[in-house]
Amino acid sequence: MEPSGWRAYVPGAELARSYQRSWLPKDIVAGLVLSALLVPQGMAYAQLAGLPPVTGLYTSILCLLGYAVFGPSKVLVLGPDSSLGPMIAATLAPLLLANGDPARAIALASMLALMVGVVMVVAGLARFGFVADLLSKPTQIGYMNGLALTIVVGQLAKLFGFSIDADGLLAELKAFVSGLADGKANTTAAIIGVCSLAGILLLNRFLPKLPSVLIVVVLAAVVVGAFDLQSHGVDTVGVLPEGFPPFTIPHVSWDDVPPLFIGALAIAVVALADTMSTASAFAARRGERVRGNQEMVGIGTANLAAGLFQGFPVSTSGSRTAVAEQAGSKSQLTGVVGAATITAVLLFATSVMQYVPQPTLGAIVIAAALSLADVAGTRRLWKQRKTEFWLSIAALLGVALLGVLPGILIAIALSILNVFRRTWWPHETELGRVAGIAGLHDIESHPDADLLPGLVVYRFDAPLIFANARMFGEKVREIAEDDPDLQWIIVAAEPITDVDTTASDMLHELDEWLNERGISLVFAEMKDPVREKIERYELTSTIDPRHFLPTVDEAVAEYVRQTGAAWRAPVRPSDGDG
Known part of the structure; x- marks a missing residue:
């Protein structure tokens, strides 16, 4: 057991009290x-x-x-x-000075x-x-x-x-x-x-x-x-x-x-x-x-x-x-x-x-x-x-x-x-379903992962702060612009350990931009302390409170329930060649 009281600050006193003769x-x-x-x-x-x-x-x-x-x-x-x-x-x-006084x-x-x-x-x-x-x-x-x-x-x-x-x-x-x-x-x-x-x-x-x-x-x-x-x-x-x-x-x-x-x-x-x-x-x-x-x-x-x-x-x-x-x-x-x-x-x-x-x-x-x-x-x-x-x-x-x-x-x-570089340029990816493996996984590691039409599950592996807020916003906009049939973007938010005010303003503008295009921004697995900050920033007045779901699986299930979409293999440019 660790010493308590003043002995915790003077370990030598505790040693003197507990010293064993066999050590001497x-x-x-x-x-x-x-x-x-x-x-x-x-x-x-x-x-x-x-x-x-x-x-x-x-x-x-x-x-x-x-x-x-x-x-x-x-x-x-x-x-x-x-x-x-x-x-x-x-x-x-x-x-x-040169050859200075030793004293x-x-x-x-x-x-x-x-x-x-x-x-x-x-x-x-x-x-x-x-x-x-x-x-x-x-x-x-x-x-x-x-x-x-x-x-x-x-x-x-x-x-x-x-x-x-x-x-x-x-x-x-x-x-x-x-x-x-x-x-x-x-x-x-x-x-x-x-x-x-x-x-x-x-x-x-x-x-x-x-x-x-x-x-x-x-x-x-x-x-x-x-x-x-x-x-x-x-x-x-x-x-x-x-x-x-x-x-x-x-x-x-x-x-x-x-x-x-x-x-x-x-x-x-x-x-x-x-x-x-x-x-x-x-x-x-x-x-x-x-x-x-x-x-x-x-x-x-x-x-x-x-x-x-x-x-x-x-x-x-x-x-x-x-x-x-x-x-x-x-x-x-x-x-x-x-x-x-x-x-x-x-x-x-x-x-x-x-x-x-x-x-x-x-x-x-x-x-x-x-x-x-x-x-x-x-x-x-x-x-x-x-x-x-x-x-x-x-x-x-x-x-x-x-x-x-x-x-x-x-x-x-x-x-x-x-440390700042890793937060500034964190790893980010889209997720898909891999046969034989539970959950959703990085499509860069698993290029054959199945996807749901009209849905992108996006993971951002860093706190969302001033240094990377612009990068996050631009990436989500790029995802939206690349898929004209996109309906939902689910952010797998478990790695996001913080959201500061700069990122909050970015999310407010991003959600309005997506809403104009009929796209819902949904968050899954957001930590309670981060969710509390989201509410304190009054972001729930912009982002639908129903779009905060406890797990990624539940968020995907809700999307399937609303749209009836079915998983399918990814479509590549070569797939359509005669």
Whole structure:
């Protein structure tokens, strides 16, 4: 049973009350395993966002603690995410000068996290969980593919041991190629980076249960330390700042607020869509139900906690969640153990990261980006529905060519336009009787269906609104003009879920036009809420109330009773040839 009262908003309190002792060993082991992934990934994704590596650890600690108290899922793991890193960087970059002050970058990122947190918490309390539906599956696939491409290109220079000064996919790709041509790559660093990437990918492919990222990081650090590769120009993370992150209220200027807020809205939508899809997948495997609105509160609280301790926006991680589940995680305590382990590193073992090479962090980010790409999903869209394939490609190009933030806005706009397109140009057809099949059916699928002379049964598969009212009216007039013997047009109205005022005016004019030609407009299977609107619009003063019948079969039977018509096979032009 779902918790009630205040416990519904603080799932961590309910967990503390119902926690089972048998879970503790598994949660501790899973938390320790998880922390081995959180430390290198947290640092790598912080750099992806344009921030110091240690802020990734600060963020990981606080978001895990915040979600443990307010997050409803027992298995989801939050933290720095590869899909949000470019969005954070794209939001902060215009607000920072070249080689901007790291302290200002941290303040801006923390304020961004606070804004994301407020947006998510308010939206969750207002039950706006449906916002995740703004991103359709095809546009999600395109967005993620574009994001993966952008991330990979942006990390290539770091993988080869040099840096570039460029912004945007094409500019970064050109700068990377020019850098290689000019000999800027560090051979030693490139070998480490490429080997690290190959190691992660091969371990993930052939030994997926092993912590590939941890293994590669440890081996790379050992090699760098043992052979003093820093003296050969290999950049490393260095010694981390010691201590737990202090409570800090970020200070930014009022001029920074509007662009930060726009970025926060985009990040919130992506984080929510990612969380809902991940939560649904894992909940289905565990036989649990997703609490969408409370997930928003949990994610929001995690971002608020991170933002108050020098962190940046976070989201759910599918890969880290999978690691926790495979390690036997039973509850949110896994995240608490992970946070405690990272805290211990910051307090007592900051020097353990001093030999971790920067190219290896670049390899971690590239490996994560490759996992974001969904080539199989794109191929499936091409086979199943070309329109949605091109929507996916448009979203990909929007992210890759215009940038991450414009790309997510394009993805949302494309999703909404796709819905509108289906309403604007819905499927519509005429129906006939098919031998051996009950009911009436699409004559396009069944061209040999029998018809009744003087009658057309017309189905329109969409709500009747301003966008398609003209199309509906023109189609009905076309039907009337094509058949001089037409007496009735029965509209199979079950798919029509709404009629707005524009459509009402159209129906009024259409019925009068048909009446002048001796043709009756009849509606069958109209839903009660739609019928109520028809009466409120006073359309029944024009359309005969007797022309609203409960089913299509009854409407057809009434026509047969009044006219004595009999079913017959369709007449084709060739039927009359000698």
